[in-house]
Amino acid sequence: MNDHIHAAFPLHTPGKTAKASPSDVRRNNRSLMFSLLFPTNRYSRADLGRLTGLSRVAVSDVVNDMLAEGLIRESGHETSTGKGKRGTLLSIDTTRLRIISLDLSQAHLIQGAVTDLLGLPQQRMEIALGPDNRIDADAIIQLVDQLATDTLEAVIGIGIAVPGVIQSGVIRESSALGWHDVDLRGLLEARFDVPVVITNDVISEMLTERFFGQAGPNLLFVKFDHGIGAATLIDDVTVVGEHHAGGEIGHISIDPENGPLCPCGKRGCMEMMLSVDALRERMRAVAKDERPDVIRDAAQRFAAALAMPVGLLDIADVCVYGPPDIVNNTFLEAAQHRLDLTTESTFHARTVIRRCQCGADITLRGGAIAVVRNHIESH
Numbered sequence: 001m002n003d004h005i006h007a008a009f010p011l012h013t014p015g016k017t018a019k020a021s022p023s024d025v026r027r028n029n030r031s032l033m034f035s036l037l038f039p040t041n042r043y044s045r046a047d048l049g050r051l052t053g054l055s056r057v058a059v060s061d062v063v064n065d066m067l068a069e070g071l072i073r074e075s076g077h078e079t080s081t082g083k084g085k086r087g088t089l090l091s092i093d094t095t096r097l098r099i100i101s102l103d104l105s106q107a108h109l110i111q112g113a114v115t116d117l118l119g120l121p122q123q124r125m126e127i128a129l130g131p132d133n134r135i136d137a138d139a140i141i142q143l144v145d146q147l148a149t150d151t152l153e154a155v156i157g158i159g160i161a162v163p164g165v166i167q168s169g170v171i172r173e174s175s176a177l178g179w180h181d182v183d184l185r186g187l188l189e190a191r192f193d194v195p196v197v198i199t200n201d202v203i204s205e206m207l208t209e210r211f212f213g214q215a216g217p218n219l220l221f222v223k224f225d226h227g228i229g230a231a232t233l234i235d236d237v238t239v240v241g242e243h244h245a246g247g248e249i250g251h252i253s254i255d256p257e258n259g260p261l262c263p264c265g266k267r268g269c270m271e272m273m274l275s276v277d278a279l280r281e282r283m284r285a286v287a288k289d290e291r292p293d294v295i296r297d298a299a300q301r302f303a304a305a306l307a308m309p310v311g312l313l314d315i316a317d318v319c320v321y322g323p324p325d326i327v328n329n330t331f332l333e334a335a336q337h338r339l340d341l342t343t344e345s346t347f348h349a350r351t352v353i354r355r356c357q358c359g360a361d362i363t364l365r366g367g368a369i370a371v372v373r374n375h376i377e378s379h
């Protein structure tokens with residue numbers, strides 16, 4: 001696969017190629033073609049043949065299967081080029097198959113939705129959490145049950161976005177939920193008999209930014225919330241790391257000597273210095289006209305911490321997601337200024353720090369996209 005083709009297949013996980021069995025080859029072809037159309041491209045069968053290098057027979061075989069399954073549909077014709085018959089265009093079918101997506105990253109509720117293959121909510125439901133904010137498996141099952149009432153036959157999977165370290169469907173550690181080694185996937189698959197995909201919440205959000213925001217295949221995504229989390233995409237592969245904790249930067253200290261003491265035992269953790277909660281508290285403690293200084297100081301510390309991964313990975317795009325009282329123009333300008341001072345050189349093109357523009361459904365949508373990706377690659 002050359003670089004050009006590779007870059008055109010964002011939904012296809014590189015590395016899953018060149019296996020021996022015919023069913024693997026078929027699955028791979030299917031994944032390539034679906035990924036070319038995802039999310040909103042329209043191609044004819046001839047286009048798909050040209051882009052994948054597959055024969056007409058191979059293309060039409062896979063296309064027919066995907067049409068029958070409800071993954072893609074025929075949607076209009078090519079505009080006439082004056083020569084011969086106009087080809088029928090194919091696109092992702094958003095009318096038939098459904099995904100149940102849950103977002104466990106919010107403080108006071110579990111948000112759920114039935115989405116289409118592009119992760120757009122078609123129906124929503126939520127459960128308010130009790131005063132202790134605890135989420136238990138029963139609440140999750142109850143919400144999925146309600147969402148599945150009329151749609152389970154069309155559901156290709158359940159996607160759950162969880163704040164924490166996740167390994168093969170098991171939540172290894174979630175300080176936000178107070179969970180340790182919880183096999184949420186096993187629990188839900190036993191109950192609902194459809195594939196369940198558990199994804200870290202920040203990775204979910206990054207996927208939405210990748211497919212529906214402005215990101216390319218290389219991206220550093222940082223979320224400012226009660227804590228701080230990051231996710232990294234390199235050549236369209238999510239970097240999860242040795243212990244599946246890639247992006248868990250909240251307890252990396254940026255001021256280990258003089259920073260405030262963190263419950264984890266260290267001083268000056270990112271979470272203690274730069275989280276939304278910490279910054280709001282600091283702003284409340286100063287006069288109103290000094291509040292921009294709090295934001296500027298935070299932005300400079302953030303950019304200083306960012307310089308090394310940016311240089312190490314040669315990342316040109318840093319996307320920041322957070323509430324507007326923190327991730328505002330003052331923040332972005334100060335962070336950009338500091339990053340430019342520390343990273344710009346003849347061989348590092350300017351890295352742009354920008355605000356994430358995806359809306360409130362960013363987490364739910366990403367959880368659904370993870371299900372689509374899993375479905376395409378495993379069937």
Ligand SMILES: [Zn+2]
Nearest residue numbers: 251262264269
């Ligand atoms: Zn800490």
